[in-house]
Amino acid sequence: MSVRHALLALLSDGAKYGLQLRNEFEARTGEVWPLNVGQVYQTLARLERDGLVAVEDRGADGPQRLYRITRAGRRELEEWLVTPPDLSAPPRDELVMKVLVAAELEGVDVRAMIQAHRRYLISVMQQWTRVKGDESALDLHLALAVDAEIFRLEALVRWLDAAEGRLKRHPLARRAQPARPATRKTEARP
Amino acid sequence: MNVLEMRQITKVYGTAPNEVRALDGVDFSVEPGHLVAVMGPSGSGKSTLLTIAGSLEEPTSGEVVVNGQPLGSMSRNERAALRRRTIGYVFQDFNLLPGLSAIENVSLPLELDGVGLRRARAAGRAALESLGLADRADHFPDQLSGGERQRVAIARAVVGERTLLLADEPSGALDSVSGEAVMRLIHDACQRGVAAVVVTHDAQLASWADRVVFIRDGRIVDQTSTSADVEAMLGRQRPGTPS
Ligand SMILES: Nc1ncnc2c1ncn2[C@@H]1O[C@H](COP(=O)(O)OP(=O)(O)O)[C@@H](O)[C@H]1O
Ligand SMILES: [Mg+2]
Numbered sequence: 556m557s558v559r560h561a562l563l564a565l566l567s568d569g570a571k572y573g574l575q576l577r578n579e580f581e582a583r584t585g586e587v588w589p590l591n592v593g594q595v596y597q598t599l600a601r602l603e604r605d606g607l608v609a610v611e612d613r614g615a616d617g618p619q620r621l622y623r624i625t626r627a628g629r630r631e632l633e634e635w636l637v638t639p640p641d642l643s644a645p646p647r648d649e650l651v652m653k654v655l656v657a658a659e660l661e662g663v664d665v666r667a668m669i670q671a672h673r674r675y676l677i678s679v680m681q682q683w684t685r686v687k688g689d690e691s692a693l694d695l696h697l698a699l700a701v702d703a704e705i706f707r708l709e710a711l712v713r714w715l716d717a718a719e720g721r722l723k724r725h726p727l728a729r730r731a732q733p734a735r736p737a738t739r740k741t742e743a744r745p
Numbered sequence: 746m747n748v749l750e751m752r753q754i755t756k757v758y759g760t761a762p763n764e765v766r767a768l769d770g771v772d773f774s775v776e777p778g779h780l781v782a783v784m785g786p787s788g789s790g791k792s793t794l795l796t797i798a799g800s801l802e803e804p805t806s807g808e809v810v811v812n813g814q815p816l817g818s819m820s821r822n823e824r825a826a827l828r829r830r831t832i833g834y835v836f837q838d839f840n841l842l843p844g845l846s847a848i849e850n851v852s853l854p855l856e857l858d859g860v861g862l863r864r865a866r867a868a869g870r871a872a873l874e875s876l877g878l879a880d881r882a883d884h885f886p887d888q889l890s891g892g893e894r895q896r897v898a899i900a901r902a903v904v905g906e907r908t909l910l911l912a913d914e915p916s917g918a919l920d921s922v923s924g925e926a927v928m929r930l931i932h933d934a935c936q937r938g939v940a941a942v943v944v945t946h947d948a949q950l951a952s953w954a955d956r957v958v959f960i961r962d963g964r965i966v967d968q969t970s971t972s973a974d975v976e977a978m979l980g981r982q983r984p985g986t987p988s
Contacts, residue, residue: 670959670967677784678969680952690929705949712948716786
């Protein structure tokens, strides 16, 4: 989440104070991404340095400063909205790492390990789904943010399912399963 | 008292050496008002669990108890009555009868059970209304959209005094928005006290459940439960440092 650009977006409909920006940010992200005031002022200072926002009254101190977006700030915001974020490099996902490491280790019950992760992911999904529970009372921003979270977690669950199937089929990966020793030899035969 | 209780259920198909142990010593129960999802890979025994719970099939061994009544001690007729009165089924293809209108499909189980036509239709209309389908009552299945057919199937499963709803992959081939709609409907039925079991391989659908049970090779191997602590959940999601 780019706090920088979120603040520019909030300033695009009028000048605002720092605290006000923090509250609006949290409301617009469905309070899924809480933000502290210090972070807001730090980001505003950098935006000001880069000429993307301007302070209305330079004499006022922190909380009394009113910020407005500059012309350059508007251009930056428009550019950001249509520029796809760089997703070409795979993120270093810790869960993926754990499974990759486990596949190499002797004596790890990968299937049980995968199930433990699957159970955890689904229980987190259950909690997010509860947030969505009552549709009529659901805030749009919160609903969008929760959907994104649920889809992200679901993708991990599906990856675990696929990984489990692949580990079962792959002759080298089978070696790592603590499967019944009697059958291991025959199973490992190509 | 649990609406459904399955004790040490085993189901063997075929005979040795080709026998398949579809269920192997399964203990499973559902309380009133609870929604339980059953997840597991293809062939793990999910559908078998559901058909035995619904008395559509008999276990090789073990006991199924619905609303305190052991199915094993019931006559054929008593079991048939239980299937018409107490248990609602939703299958992947919704199983609506093409020659009957929506209201006729929904009230059919009550009519088969000997409820008078007028009362059966009134109950059917109420079920359709609760699912926002009042104006579709006289449409035939081929005049309804996929989502509407699905809602009719759910109306039929909850019509009258049903206390146990069993659904096997209820969202079928529908998109995720419709899948969510189905789960909302089942969730709402549970809020009214119905106990529901939903078999699915879809984690998003399963996450509507109060409890998710994992089945593999005919055995229940794991389960989740939800704590109501949503606020703590939101608090815990604080990011490190957004850039
Ligand atoms: N009527 C049947 N006759 C023989 N085998 C069956 C029958 N029904 C299911 N099975 C077998 O029982 C196992 C469990 O099947 P099922 O309950 O349909 O699994 P799932 O719904 O999880 O995919 C599978 O191996 C399947 O082939
Ligand atoms: Mg099945």
